[in-house]
Amino acid sequence: METLLSPLTIESKTLKNRIVMAPMATWLSDKSGEVKVDHINHYNHRKGPGLIIVEATAVSPEGRLAAAQLGIFENRHIKGLKKLAETIRAGGAIPGIQIHHGGGKSSLETTYGLMPLVPSKSGVKEGKPCRELTIEEIHRIQGDFVGAAERAVEAGFEYIEIHGAHGYLVTQFLSPITNKRDDIYGGPLENRQRFLLELFSVIKKAIGDQAIVTCRLGAAEQKGLTMEEGIDTAEKLKALGMNIIHISCAHTIPDLGDSFDSDFSVLMNMGAIIKEKTGMTVIGVGGVKEPGTAESIISSGLVDLVALGKAILCDPRWALKTIEGKEDSIALCRSCRRCLWFTTPEKCPVRMKSEKPSQ
Ligand SMILES: Cc1cc2nc3c(=O)[nH]c(=O)nc-3n(C[C@H](O)[C@H](O)[C@H](O)COP(=O)(O)O)c2cc1C
Numbered sequence: 234m235e236t237l238l239s240p241l242t243i244e245s246k247t248l249k250n251r252i253v254m255a256p257m258a259t260w261l262s263d264k265s266g267e268v269k270v271d272h273i274n275h276y277n278h279r280k281g282p283g284l285i286i287v288e289a290t291a292v293s294p295e296g297r298l299a300a301a302q303l304g305i306f307e308n309r310h311i312k313g314l315k316k317l318a319e320t321i322r323a324g325g326a327i328p329g330i331q332i333h334h335g336g337g338k339s340s341l342e343t344t345y346g347l348m349p350l351v352p353s354k355s356g357v358k359e360g361k362p363c364r365e366l367t368i369e370e371i372h373r374i375q376g377d378f379v380g381a382a383e384r385a386v387e388a389g390f391e392y393i394e395i396h397g398a399h400g401y402l403v404t405q406f407l408s409p410i411t412n413k414r415d416d417i418y419g420g421p422l423e424n425r426q427r428f429l430l431e432l433f434s435v436i437k438k439a440i441g442d443q444a445i446v447t448c449r450l451g452a453a454e455q456k457g458l459t460m461e462e463g464i465d466t467a468e469k470l471k472a473l474g475m476n477i478i479h480i481s482c483a484h485t486i487p488d489l490g491d492s493f494d495s496d497f498s499v500l501m502n503m504g505a506i507i508k509e510k511t512g513m514t515v516i517g518v519g520g521v522k523e524p525g526t527a528e529s530i531i532s533s534g535l536v537d538l539v540a541l542g543k544a545i546l547c548d549p550r551w552a553l554k555t556i557e558g559k560e561d562s563i564a565l566c567r568s569c570r571r572c573l574w575f576t577t578p579e580k581c582p583v584r585m586k587s588e589k590p591s592q
């Protein structure tokens with residue numbers, strides 16, 4: 234595990250190894266959006282990664298994706314988040330957080346009655362309550378992201394990741410399927426990229442080098458946003474000063490055809506393409522269960538860091554066991570997919586019973 238466990242320095246922050254805990258929503262909060270004791274326990278259990286990225290955290294009340302989503306849209310959220318960042322740091326990882334707006338994926342139930350906002354109604358299910366964003370609202374939401382990033386810094390997070398994947402607001406702007414606006418935020422690629430590129434610039438301007446600012450970029454989707462457009466977006470983010478990028482899919486997993494082939498997942502191959510084309514430091518993700526697989530990915534130079542989702546969800550000590558050379562004792566994910574929209578850990582057949590939330 235020599236390369237997987239080797240350190241990496243990014244913008245003066247040194248990660249002790251190349252293992253990243255991927256952002257994974259727990260829905261452990263409530264209407265307040267505040268950090269609960271179960272959040273602290275959840276992240277405290279997961280020792281060993283060089284970087285832990287706290288789950289999608291709402292930047293605006295109307296961008297909430299679940300009624301129990303963690304929030305970072307008011308100053309009262311800082312206190313709990315500070316405790317969370319301290320817990321993660323005490324465990325030896327750089328504390329990171331993903332900042333998120335659900336756009337058209339939010340609903341009146343998840344926002345407690347606030348109207349969900351979308352770039353355009355294209356691609357939104359017929360009859361779903363939502364409203365198209367005005368230019369003023371676009372700027373207000375960009376301001377909400379800046380406020381969230383400033384709170385994250387105040388709470389002690391050292392890595393801030395804009396959620397620009399999986400069909401949420403940023404991807405709704407990027408994709409030609411969900412963005413049919415006829416102003417400067419819609420139409421040709423450069424207009425669809427505008428929301429994200431401006432967003433990165435204003436956040437970077439506000440917080441400078443107090444934290445790494447990056448994006449989880451949904452680089453392509455099945456039909457709509459192409460891999461070429463994803464590469465172009467990453468190149469522009471790099472030109473604006475982004476040094477590291479986390480690659481996933483946009484709305485759906487694309488077919489990469491013959492453009493890239495490896496023994497690893499499509500998502501990981503997308504990360505490898507972005508690394509090859511842009512030369513950026515890349516976090517790849519998708520389908521890694523065993524430490525040997527993560528080591529092969531890093532040692533072959535496909536990407537620079539490997540993010541693990543379900544593997545660390547079901548065995549919180551995955552990284553620690555790898556560090557201690559106890560790989561054989563890792564409880565491996567069975568790919569049963571029960572966790573995908575889970576609210577209670579008991580749905581995972583592998584996960585420790587002691588992780589049962591207290592609420
Ligand atoms: C329970 C669960 C919650 C997730 N929540 C988030 C999230 O908050 N933000 C995000 O970008 N991805 C989220 N994901 C996706 C993971 O970060 C990861 O990209 C995906 O699970 C693929 O990696 P894996 O094969 O290692 O699990 C979630 C996945 C799971 C299983």
Ligand code: SF4
Pocket residue numbers: 543544546547565566567568569570571572573580581582583584
């Ligand atoms: S619920 Fe299934 S897919 Fe999810 S982490 Fe557990 S074993 Fe893996």
